[in-house]
Amino acid sequence: MKANIFIALALGFLAVVAIAYGFMYDWKLLIPAVIFGLVSVIFYSGWGNRR
Numbered sequence: 001m002k003a004n005i006f007i008a009l010a011l012g013f014l015a016v017v018a019i020a021y022g023f024m025y026d027w028k029l030l031i032p033a034v035i036f037g038l039v040s041v042i043f044y045s046g047w048g049n050r051r
Helices: 002-025 027-050
Strands: none
Touching: 002 027
């Protein structure tokens, strides 16, 4: 179970970095970064709850 928490934290950190980089570099990169972050968080949280 702890592995899922670390994976979620790692994905969250990567999402924050991607959003910050996209915001500084190009706003068009911000949209897929936000979508990917939300999908990954929902997927991993739902997967953890189901198991």
